[in-house]
Amino acid sequence: MSATSELNQRIKRALIEELDLRGKTEADIDDGAPLFGEGLGLDSLDALQLAMAIEERFGVAVPEGEAGRAIFASVNAIAEFLQRAGAAATGAPEAG
Amino acid sequence: MRAPRIAVSGVGLVSALGQTADETYRALMAGERGVRPLELFDAGDVRSKLVGEVRGLSIADIAPASERERFSRTDAMAVAAAREAARNAHLPPGARLGVVLGGTTGGMFETEDLLSSPELAQLAPARAGELVSYPLSASLARVAEAVGGARVTRSICSACSGGAIALVQAVAWLARGEVDFVLAGGADGLCRLTLLGFNALGATDPALCRPFDRSRAGLNLGEGAAVLVLEREDTALARGVDVLAWLDGYAVGAEAHHITHPEPTGARPSQLLRSALARAGVAGADVGYVNAHGTGTPQNDAMEGRSLLDVFGPNSQTWVSSSKAQLGHTLGAAGAIEAALTVLSVARGQVPPGVGLVEPELPGLRHVGPLGRAERLSTALSSSFGFGGMSCVLAFSERARPRPTPPEVSTRVAVAATCWLGPAAEAEKLLDAERSRRFDTGSALAAVGAARVSEQLVGETGLVLGTAFGNVERTMAFLARGHERGPRHVPPAEFPHLVPSAPAGNASVYAGLSGPVFAVSALAQSGEAAFAAACELIELGAATQVVAGAIAPRDVIVERVLGPLLDPNGFGAVARGEGAGFTLLAELSQARAGGRLLAEVLGRYAGSLVTGAGLAGVPEPDLTSSNGVVLGVAGAELRQALDASAWGAVQCTDLAREHGYHEALGAVAFAVAVERVASGELERVLVLSGSGASFSATLCGRVGREE
Numbered sequence: 001m002s003a004t005s006e007l008n009q010r011i012k013r014a015l016i017e018e019l020d021l022r023g024k025t026e027a028d029i030d031d032g033a034p035l036f037g038e039g040l041g042l043d044s045l046d047a048l049q050l051a052m053a054i055e056e057r058f059g060v061a062v063p064e065g066e067a068g069r070a071i072f073a074s075v076n077a078i079a080e081f082l083q084r085a086g087a088a089a090t091g092a093p094e095a096g
Numbered sequence: 097m098r099a100p101r102i103a104v105s106g107v108g109l110v111s112a113l114g115q116t117a118d119e120t121y122r123a124l125m126a127g128e129r130g131v132r133p134l135e136l137f138d139a140g141d142v143r144s145k146l147v148g149e150v151r152g153l154s155i156a157d158i159a160p161a162s163e164r165e166r167f168s169r170t171d172a173m174a175v176a177a178a179r180e181a182a183r184n185a186h187l188p189p190g191a192r193l194g195v196v197l198g199g200t201t202g203g204m205f206e207t208e209d210l211l212s213s214p215e216l217a218q219l220a221p222a223r224a225g226e227l228v229s230y231p232l233s234a235s236l237a238r239v240a241e242a243v244g245g246a247r248v249t250r251s252i253c254s255a256c257s258g259g260a261i262a263l264v265q266a267v268a269w270l271a272r273g274e275v276d277f278v279l280a281g282g283a284d285g286l287c288r289l290t291l292l293g294f295n296a297l298g299a300t301d302p303a304l305c306r307p308f309d310r311s312r313a314g315l316n317l318g319e320g321a322a323v324l325v326l327e328r329e330d331t332a333l334a335r336g337v338d339v340l341a342w343l344d345g346y347a348v349g350a351e352a353h354h355i356t357h358p359e360p361t362g363a364r365p366s367q368l369l370r371s372a373l374a375r376a377g378v379a380g381a382d383v384g385y386v387n388a389h390g391t392g393t394p395q396n397d398a399m400e401g402r403s404l405l406d407v408f409g410p411n412s413q414t415w416v417s418s419s420k421a422q423l424g425h426t427l428g429a430a431g432a433i434e435a436a437l438t439v440l441s442v443a444r445g446q447v448p449p450g451v452g453l454v455e456p457e458l459p460g461l462r463h464v465g466p467l468g469r470a471e472r473l474s475t476a477l478s479s480s481f482g483f484g485g486m487s488c489v490l491a492f493s494e495r496a497r498p499r500p501t502p503p504e505v506s507t508r509v510a511v512a513a514t515c516w517l518g519p520a521a522e523a524e525k526l527l528d529a530e531r532s533r534r535f536d537t538g539s540a541l542a543a544v545g546a547a548r549v550s551e552q553l554v555g556e557t558g559l560v561l562g563t564a565f566g567n568v569e570r571t572m573a574f575l576a577r578g579h580e581r582g583p584r585h586v587p588p589a590e591f592p593h594l595v596p597s598a599p600a601g602n603a604s605v606y607a608g609l610s611g612p613v614f615a616v617s618a619l620a621q622s623g624e625a626a627f628a629a630a631c632e633l634i635e636l637g638a639a640t641q642v643v644a645g646a647i648a649p650r651d652v653i654v655e656r657v658l659g660p661l662l663d664p665n666g667f668g669a670v671a672r673g674e675g676a677g678f679t680l681l682a683e684l685s686q687a688r689a690g691g692r693l694l695a696e697v698l699g700r701y702a703g704s705l706v707t708g709a710g711l712a713g714v715p716e717p718d719l720t721s722s723n724g725v726v727l728g729v730a731g732a733e734l735r736q737a738l739d740a741s742a743w744g745a746v747q748c749t750d751l752a753r754e755h756g757y758h759e760a761l762g763a764v765a766f767a768v769a770v771e772r773v774a775s776g777e778l779e780r781v782l783v784l785s786g787s788g789a790s791f792s793a794t795l796c797g798r799v800g801r802e803e
Binding site: 018019020021022023041043044045046048049052053055056064 | 296297298354355356357529530532533534584585586587588589592
């Protein structure tokens with residue numbers, strides 16, 4: 001499995017566990033599909049939870065406001081943000 | 097029957113601006129801010145430490161000497177406010193009295209160290225005594241003890257509107273003549289739990305909050321208590337007391353939209369504002385002032401501003417201000433505190449300021465400046481909107497205002513549907529997974545039960561849910577996480593599920609219930625309290641159909657540690673069970689029109705066993721028909737009283753013996769009783785429960801005389 005797709009899998013696992021997406025598996029989440037509104041139907045409470053979870057699991061703080069919203073556009077967008085932040089390569093320990 | 101007019105004859109108030117109503121009101125009018133850096137505890141790394149804290153609160157001066165150790169700050173504020181209100185109203189000794197209090201966290205501050213400690217997680221029942229102030233109903237019990245002789249009490253939680261809904265509960269008791277006076281209000285103390293929670297939600301403003309301002313960035317938390325004395329017009333006039341204001345209008349309803357976010361158009365608040373005005377018999381132009389919910393969060397104030405513009409129009413003469421910039425958001429107390437301030441505004445002919453507002457987001461609203469102003473108010477409103485969309489609007493009119501056409505009140509309540517649920521795991525399987533994310537077992541039980549009974553009858557439906565505690569295990573995990581890892585590491589989405597009203601809010605959103613929605617807490621009698629409150633809403637005409645239910649989710653801490661609180665009389669050998677019961681109550685004509693007339697609530701009775709009168713007051717069984725008794729939670733005294741009464745000879749089902757006792761047993765008992773009537777097995781069933789000194793009894797039966 002490539003580093004990118006492994007990262008995407010970790011992000012999907014975080015989504016499922018942290019947002020209580022019962023009955024969903026990693027395969028049900030499209031890498032490029034929108035997470036909020038349509039798509040997974042997540043809301044801004046989920047966004048707060050996700051921001052905390054990403055900081056916990058990947059050791060990277062997600063900015064608040066508009067910038068944060070762009071990062072949460074899709075699994076791919078989150079992965080891109082994490083790679084840019086260089087956290088994935090350091091393999092920050094998973095937590096929570 | 098027509099509802100009587102209700103007078104407010106006294107107020108008591110403890111807040112960050114003062115420890116009496118007068119002190120608070122004067123400071124408020126002068127534009128002072130009680131919001132300052134937190135001193136009560138070390139909050140750690142949070143966005144904002146600015147809070148409306150009550151400084152110099154002396155529990156020793158308020159609590160009886162023997163109780164000082166176990167009195168929470170919330171208890172102390174509630175008792176101080178109640179005593180002041182009773183004094184100001186010249187409450188006669190020995191009055192037939194009710195007490196109702198709204199709140200969200202009760203004695204959380206005093207117990208959260210223990211709750212976040214590993215010791216309790218190891219189930220140390222010896223520490224239960226230290227948790228006496230933990231249940232939401234603890235402050236209610238303190239106030240009832242302090243004033244003495246309360247015939248009926250109720251503890252209400254609907255997140256941030258509980259203190260307002262408490263006043264509507266009071267009106268219901270007064271209208272049906274249950275009591276002559278009610279002390280009604282709300283109390284909530286600051287604690288780590290709410291500070292951590294609102295911090296995690298990003299809802300607190302690091303600066304002083306600015307309700308309705310374009311630059312607003314959140315709320316400042318606060319604490320306090322307010323209690324109002326309500327009585328019927330005839331009582332007030334006969335004893336010649338000063339009437340501060342009339343509580344002429346009210347509307348209670350829910351949005352059924354989301355557990356934290358208000359629906360952005362403000363459509364439901366608009367309906368409730370209009371409904372409260374209609375009940376008060378006033379036009380929008382008669383309203384001089386609205387004390388808005390105005391938390392200072394971007395979402396609330398935008399939604400609320402829209403609804404105010406919708407109801408009053410863009411160039412109205414109605415003043416609008418929020419008192420939360422000066423007092424902080426006092427959560428479960430806010431509805432009562434702001435009702436008290438609105439009453440004083442009407443009584444004194446003054447309009448409180450809109451502190452913190454520099455650049456209004458909605459210029460069409462008539463905002464008050466940084467200082468209060470003198471102006472006679474014919475009618476003024478106070479709005480409260482809680483998490484989960486649980487809302488309440490109150491309308492107060494000045495003493496000189498003529499009485500509006502009194503609303504018709506209903507005297508007949510029918511049962512349109514029932515169900516009871518066993519283990520929560522069964523309920524969870526029935527839930528739609530996407531719409532029940534993060535539901536705990538309590539919310540799962542509430543959502544399944546409420547959805548199942550409410551779909552039996554078309555129309556706007558409310559929900560009164562009995563729940564003894566919030567989710568103790570999840571609360572402990574949340575606090576422990578904040579304690580061990582720091583405020584930045586607590587899960588934001590958990591917080592809205594920790595307040596005792598969360599299952600009611602979740603069930604309202606899940607099942608689309610937009611009538612009055614709130615939770616009631618009465619330890620082992622929570623089901624009975626919910627049933628009574630739902631009947632009372634219908635009798636008052638505040639709702640036409642309401643689900644009355646109660647949940648008893650399995651919770652290891654409740655079972656092993658809090659058990660003695662739930663079970664003060666030692667039901668002893670009987671194990672605690674798990675379950676929930678639901679009954680859809682409706683005005684009789686509504687149930688008949690919907691073809692769902694299962695049974696009628698023929699009478700409700702409450703009494704004291706201390707007097708030795710036993711079940712006197714409860715009608716004897718009708719020997720021309722088949723009768724039955726269903727026992728909910730029942731201590732030894734009640735059993736003796738039952739055996740000594742004419743009902744002792746009637747067939748009796750003891751639910752606690754069959755299912756294990758729990759706080760939803762009363763709700764299950766109603767469901768069982770109605771099924772027996774609806775199936776034709778029995779014609780009249782007495783549902784009876786009680787522990788210690790008091791009992792409650794409800795007679796259900798075949799529908800009585802035709803209207």
